[in-house]
Amino acid sequence: MESGKKKLFLASERGFCSGVKNALALVEKVLSSQGKKGKICVLHEIVHNDSIVRSLREKGIVFVEEPEEARGASCLIFSAHGVSLDVEKRSEKICGRIVDATCSIVKKLHRTAEDFERRGLAILLLGKRGHRETEGIAGRVSSPVTILQNVPEVEAFLAALPEKEKRETFFGCLSQTTMSADEVAKMKELLRKDLSRLEIPADVCYATKLRQNAVKALAEKCDMVFVAGSEKSSNSRRLAEIVRECGKKSLLVPDPETFVLPELASCSAVGISSGASAPEEHVRVLVEKILKSGEFELEDPWGGSHASS
Numbered sequence: 001m002e003s004g005k006k007k008l009f010l011a012s013e014r015g016f017c018s019g020v021k022n023a024l025a026l027v028e029k030v031l032s033s034q035g036k037k038g039k040i041c042v043l044h045e046i047v048h049n050d051s052i053v054r055s056l057r058e059k060g061i062v063f064v065e066e067p068e069e070a071r072g073a074s075c076l077i078f079s080a081h082g083v084s085l086d087v088e089k090r091s092e093k094i095c096g097r098i099v100d101a102t103c104s105i106v107k108k109l110h111r112t113a114e115d116f117e118r119r120g121l122a123i124l125l126l127g128k129r130g131h132r133e134t135e136g137i138a139g140r141v142s143s144p145v146t147i148l149q150n151v152p153e154v155e156a157f158l159a160a161l162p163e164k165e166k167r168e169t170f171f172g173c174l175s176q177t178t179m180s181a182d183e184v185a186k187m188k189e190l191l192r193k194d195l196s197r198l199e200i201p202a203d204v205c206y207a208t209k210l211r212q213n214a215v216k217a218l219a220e221k222c223d224m225v226f227v228a229g230s231e232k233s234s235n236s237r238r239l240a241e242i243v244r245e246c247g248k249k250s251l252l253v254p255d256p257e258t259f260v261l262p263e264l265a266s267c268s269a270v271g272i273s274s275g276a277s278a279p280e281e282h283v284r285v286l287v288e289k290i291l292k293s294g295e296f297e298l299e300d301p302w303g304g305s306h307a308s309s
């Protein structure tokens with residue numbers, strides 16, 4: 001029987017990906033094996049999530065931006081985003097014990113970049129400049145890497161490239177795992193059309209793709225979608241952008257506890273998703289806040305998968 005209440009939907013795919021789960025498990029493992037003996041450092045935030053970083057700090061983890069800041073530490077942990085060869089070498093000089101929590105999918109991209117370099121291919125990387133993962137991939141090789149951030153940059157790159165190079169140069173193309181799957185597909189299509197000798201290995205992160213597809217499906221049936229995740233998290237920002245591209249409202253929610261719900265009177269259905277670095281607990285807090293108004297009911301409570309990679 002219809003209750004007459006407005007609907008609250010959850011994205012069928014959301015939250016922690018396998019890369020984040022593995023990285024957090026590694027940190028916990030080091031913490032429990034080492035206890036209070038010696039300083040444990042993590043290079044960069046292990047995941048882009050303030051509450052997780054805060055709780056790890058409380059357990060004694062020290063986050064550093066450069067390997068040199070970890071001098072004297074008994075263990076230095078790399079985050080899931082991976083690091084450049086230079087950072088890896090500097091870290092090994094500074095600290096006797098390195099624990100590498102780089103996601104296996106990102107590692108595969110490192111190996112492919114190295115393989116492209118060995119075979120003399122010109123390397124193209126579809127990703128955001130300055131993002132840790134992009135810096136890490138580009139920094140695995142000493143050859144120049146051309147970073148292309150979006151469709152207009154691909155168009156400008158192709159327009160500036162001499163015809164002879166388009167025909168004769170062997171190119172290898174990689175992409176950052178948290179980019180929009182749709183945008184990356186468009187960028188690759190343009191490159192394929194113009195470059196005769198282009199190699200694009202399958203380098204999809206299914207966690208990213210599944211979450212992006214799920215948030216699109218959510219946007220279709222909701223007026224507003226909340227995305228639990230930090231501004232610093234590129235995959236969370238992408239989820240919110242995808243909702244807006246579908247013509248619906250979206251808000252990123254870095255801290256659901258302090259989050260003040262906007263006016264939802266004009267919404268007949270709202271949705272919740274979460275980035276790959278947001279714990280499921282954040283989704284639960286948001287659900288409780290929305291249900292508290294008494295106007296909404298949760299459809300398919302806690303259904304779907306929120307743990308896929």
Ligand code: SF4
Nearest residue numbers: 017019103105177205
């Ligand atoms: S988003 Fe994908 S590539 Fe990135 S850490 Fe998660 S599983 Fe690995």
